[in-house]
Amino acid sequence: MSRIGKEPVTLAEGVTASVDGQKVTVKGKLGELSYTMHDGITAKAEDGRIVVSCADDAALGNFHGLARALIHNMVVGVSVGYKKQLSIEGTGFKAVLKGKELALSLGFASPKIFTVPDGITCTVENDGLQVTLVGVDKALVGESAARIRAYYPAEPYKGKGIKYVGEHIRRKQGKKVA
Numbered sequence: 470m471s472r473i474g475k476e477p478v479t480l481a482e483g484v485t486a487s488v489d490g491q492k493v494t495v496k497g498k499l500g501e502l503s504y505t506m507h508d509g510i511t512a513k514a515e516d517g518r519i520v521v522s523c524a525d526d527a528a529l530g531n532f533h534g535l536a537r538a539l540i541h542n543m544v545v546g547v548s549v550g551y552k553k554q555l556s557i558e559g560t561g562f563k564a565v566l567k568g569k570e571l572a573l574s575l576g577f578a579s580p581k582i583f584t585v586p587d588g589i590t591c592t593v594e595n596d597g598l599q600v601t602l603v604g605v606d607k608a609l610v611g612e613s614a615a616r617i618r619a620y621y622p623a624e625p626y627k628g629k630g631i632k633y634v635g636e637h638i639r640r641k642q643g644k645k646v647a
Contacts, residue, residue, distance in 0.1 A: 474533030477518040478541045481548035486514045486540075493519070493540055497547025500588075500605045504539050507532040512540070519544075546605040553614035555600040559629030562621075563597030571600065575621040575631075583617050599634070 484497040493512050494503040509524045510532050519540055523533040565572045572580040585591045589604040604610045623630035625641040
């Protein structure tokens with residue numbers, strides 16, 4: 470059995486959960502999320518907690534911990550939400566939000582266009598130098614931030630590019646002139 474899977478998920482205030490066979494649905498003030506568990510994994514909602522259990526199969530131990538972690542992420546998402554902030558550094562680099570499209574000017578011939586998925590709220594601050602992504606689904610927020618960052622990851626010589634706020638870019642020394 471998984472040590473993580475054994476821990477019950479405590480529901481935050483204002484969050485309700487329902488279990489229908491293999492499907493777990495969590496509702497809160499920010500929205501609603503659902504997850505279908507792997508066969509052999511079961512969950513029970515009782516006393517403001519969700520208890521995840523698995524059959525006595527050693528192969529299901531990984532799915533046991535995974536299911537518990539995903540349900541916990543859903544509870545946190547619908548009660549508090551998730552946020553990722555990206556910082557853009559470089560001369561002439563900036564982001565502009567046009568409806569559901571984020572246009573990134575990163576020194577290429579044409580701007581890179583990122584379509585913001587449904588369920589994500591995107592804001593641009595500091596004259597286009599900081600992008601904030603907010604949503605209830607942790608995986609979707611993280612994946613969206615990673616895709617935006619992948620257009621031009623911060624490089625180690627000048628430090629220009631897109632990086633997460635708080636991320637430290639280890640700088641390298643450039644070529645020395647003889």
